Amino acid sequence: MSEIQINGQRHRLENCKTLERALEQAGFTGEAFAVAVNGEFVPRGQYAQIQLEGGDCLDVVAPVVGG
Amino acid sequence: MSEIQINGQRHRLENCKTLERALEQAGFTGEAFAVAVNGEFVPRGQYAQIQLEGGDCLDVVAPVVGG
Amino acid sequence: MSEIQINGQRHRLENCKTLERALEQAGFTGEAFAVAVNGEFVPRGQYAQIQLEGGDCLDVVAPVVGG
Amino acid sequence: MSEIQINGQRHRLENCKTLERALEQAGFTGEAFAVAVNGEFVPRGQYAQIQLEGGDCLDVVAPVVGG
Amino acid sequence: MRDTLKLYGREFSSRFLLGTALYPSPAVMSESLAASGAELVTLSLRRQNPAQQSNNAFWDLIRQSGCQLLPNTAGCKSVKEAVNLAEMSREIFQTDWLKLEVIGDDYNLQPDPFGLVEAAAELVRRGFKVLPYCTDDLVLCRRLLDAGCQVLMPWGAPIGTGQGLLNRYNLATLRARLPQVPLIIDAGIGAPSQAAEALEMGFDAVLLNTAVARAQDPVAMALAFRQAIEAGRTAYRAGLMVRQQTASPSTPTLDMPFWQQTEEVSR
Amino acid sequence: MRDTLKLYGREFSSRFLLGTALYPSPAVMSESLAASGAELVTLSLRRQNPAQQSNNAFWDLIRQSGCQLLPNTAGCKSVKEAVNLAEMSREIFQTDWLKLEVIGDDYNLQPDPFGLVEAAAELVRRGFKVLPYCTDDLVLCRRLLDAGCQVLMPWGAPIGTGQGLLNRYNLATLRARLPQVPLIIDAGIGAPSQAAEALEMGFDAVLLNTAVARAQDPVAMALAFRQAIEAGRTAYRAGLMVRQQTASPSTPTLDMPFWQQTEEVSR
């Protein structure tokens, strides 16, 4: 059973192999976030195609205050 | 024939012995000036009483710009 | 029995009425000090003549470090 | 008859084809200078081997004051 | 609660006192006064020759401006001169308010601390409301208060230099030690940023002339100073951040993405 | 003719860019934005855990503010991080405007001149409108222009210090040598007087955050900065007086009364 990381947290990568499913499973819904896999930005339109592999590192980011 | 000074200029002091007459004679009319005799302020109300003497120094001042 | 002050401390003024005796009695000997009575400097030469009175304030000062 | 430049001045490049001869001809003798051909440093030891061509730009430099 | 400037029992909404000299024309002067929002303007007295009496454009414009007059004793070097010029001002301008100047040096035009205290005491006795042009010397300032002055006007720099606040240490000391006294920075201000800083430091107002009159566009500069002085006062009341020696991020550092990559980078 | 700030072809009437971090509350933030009159506000992206998704008060308030968004890449230390965070910003915020930060040191939070130029070039290639947070180094600034940046944002002092304009010489050089380039002082400004000075020097705008958010009253301080920035700009256009070394009187010296007495005095 392989694993991925989402925002530095371990997640079990079950039969869901696409980025889209992994995000759903992890509870990311709606529009207000963006994603990078292994430090590379992935446009929202490609979530369904992207196949994840064990060890992949996802970053899911949302708006915060900034200076 | 004695003399007085008005604003540093010599003036002949004829039979007019009062400050009031001296000012008239020198052409100072209206309200927009004030007077000192020998460096001492003289209130307008006293012009008629003040007797001038030869050598008296009058200052007649009016408003100017200032910082 | 009247009193004097030396450097802010009360001292009994006994039969010694001169400044000279008062200083001896208070233990001030040698050369390395100077004296003021009631805030007025008293030259060393006058110690013997100066008669003290009750309530007199003596200052006895000596060299200290300074900037 | 081709030409070279030495320190920005035109020089006729006659039958002397080596850097060594060109320098002699131009009057550079002794040790107190260094040379670059077309902006590339040429060690003293190579003067005899280097063949010049028309259009070559020589820099011959010597010590000067500096901060 | 409105934030007003209180001087000798009167309230002013403007903290900008402006001089009337050195403008390219009387018209520019009165437009500048209007743009500045100043409620107190300085002016002076000089010898007049009868011929001039008729035309005194500036004087009419000042009266039309509706500003309160603050006559000065500029140029006086002795107590006697200052006191008598003050009396003449009071008679002509019908006001007992006075910007007291006793000049101690012809070159730096600084106040004479000794003559100033003596003249201030005499003029207070005579019922004047004295606003003394003084230095940033705390002891002098206390002497002026003892003499009966209720407002002080320390210099920022010599008149007409535009050098700004030359001795922030002394000025900060004045402000800290005389918290209840209205303090007006008078002279030396050359730029709106300098005026804003004076207000940020807690000074109550600024008085100037040259920096406006000698600007390329005096009317616009009068507005700039008005804005800067309001800004400085607002900032003072809003409580400036504390200056820090070391940097600290504004954007949150927590939950920064890519930290794995960052590690690689640092490897 | 209206005096507007032109950045990448857009016109802004405000010269005050404000950050959204460090406020005591989202409500205070949005009141401060309103008081500041800012038309461009900075914000950022951080890792989110799904639970938070629901409540994002600040984000709703920003959108309501109607301000244009200027996402930053705060915290990025490598070109790769900055480029990818920029892409994520563009997707979420639907804007190709970017405040580019490539941080070169964790303590002074200064820009990394080398990474900055490389990242700027790549992001310009990708169609971003890059506003780089840079130092006051003229050569760096020209490299950024060569890379395609049309606006530069040199620091005044390290982020969050409030030290103001640490190197006036370098900043004045930048302004003089790049007269056509919009220059925005970004970071280090601690007081409105400092912002006013930047505008007086000819800088086109100021971007800050801590000095407002960490004021005792952020909303009032936002207003103070707004006033000071307007003052500084007005002053720049009005032409500041030339600073003088020696004093010169504003009140006329001619026709001074009492000169006889003066003589006696001086005798």
Add this chain to the structure above:
Amino acid sequence: MRDTLKLYGREFSSRFLLGTALYPSPAVMSESLAASGAELVTLSLRRQNPAQQSNNAFWDLIRQSGCQLLPNTAGCKSVKEAVNLAEMSREIFQTDWLKLEVIGDDYNLQPDPFGLVEAAAELVRRGFKVLPYCTDDLVLCRRLLDAGCQVLMPWGAPIGTGQGLLNRYNLATLRARLPQVPLIIDAGIGAPSQAAEALEMGFDAVLLNTAVARAQDPVAMALAFRQAIEAGRTAYRAGLMVRQQTASPSTPTLDMPFWQQTEEVSR
């Protein structure tokens, strides 16, 4: 021709006057005096209780140092106090030289300009050679000269702060306007570089205490000040370069090699 400091007709080869207070021990004090090369040292008088009379280590060491004594009136707030303490000094120390202090404020320890002039006049009458600790106020300085002082000692900053020269403008004015008067910067100097700057400006000497006594290694710091003061004086006499606004190369630009390549580069 030897460059000496002339004060009241005496010549000194050292331009460094040093205080004797605040040292970790009397031994460190006397080593510091030796290292400083000072020829004039300040000390004071305080109430003594008879018990102490015996041990007065510092006093013996001072006498052994061979330095000339400059007693001060530190702590005096009134003319009467200063005058009487001066008389006591003269009797004990057998010198009519006096560093006159009349303190006007307990917090900034500044001179009281009014009491100072009065005390100076009285003490000059009584035959003292008065070296007044004064401010940088030109008018005050002239009053002290009128009172008969032949040397002035303006402060750089408040005693013990080490803030250096707070008001360079006023100090430069003093130096320029009183070219013939020996001027000694007294108080506020915290670092040798500040002392050097004072001498570079043309001041004749420096008097300090805390910066040496409170250094981690007072003896070494005394030497550092000695070197810096000599450096500043040497520089003043050697004529400093004129500060330039724009850069200019030191190395010749003529005959630069590679200009062809340079052209290519710039193409």
Add this chain to the structure above:
Amino acid sequence: MRDTLKLYGREFSSRFLLGTALYPSPAVMSESLAASGAELVTLSLRRQNPAQQSNNAFWDLIRQSGCQLLPNTAGCKSVKEAVNLAEMSREIFQTDWLKLEVIGDDYNLQPDPFGLVEAAAELVRRGFKVLPYCTDDLVLCRRLLDAGCQVLMPWGAPIGTGQGLLNRYNLATLRARLPQVPLIIDAGIGAPSQAAEALEMGFDAVLLNTAVARAQDPVAMALAFRQAIEAGRTAYRAGLMVRQQTASPSTPTLDMPFWQQTEEVSR
């Protein structure tokens, strides 16, 4: 233990590096070198026409001075120029030490951070001991260390201006963050007091030229700088007093006489 300056494994007792340009005459130059105590002197290379070869007075004097040579690459704007001029220096001067200059701007003569790092890396590869003339940018400085430089020479201000230490904040940061690296302030120093301050801040040495060569008396000024640099170093090692915000008396306040009178006074 002797306090020496260690650069690339060599020890120097002098912390003053001096340039050889701009002197009124070769004789004055060599006297100035002698007075300065400098052990390292900078010089350069320029195109020569054969006629000059014979008379090269300065070059003979330099060799007689016994100083170690530090050739510079002044005027080079590209990496190629700097590298080739460096090679020519090494051949003529028989030294692999090099003051590396890659100029990024003709007006402020600042270093080009980008070309500088590239040239430094190449020259280190070629076996040079590189002393780069750089800015006060911490990230640039670290890149130069990564490139193999063992000494850094940040500017104080642009060459020939004499403006001193323009950005104390950045310079203090450099010193604090690179505690083990020899740091030499190069360029911009105009007065010995500025050099002393640099050493007090912990900088290891100072390199300058114009301030000595353009003094009215260069030989005396060379001595003044030598003294000031020694003073600053001594002070740094002796531990400067901590600057205080408020005054504190040096003379003891305890046992002040006359306190009764004082009371009366204060009544």
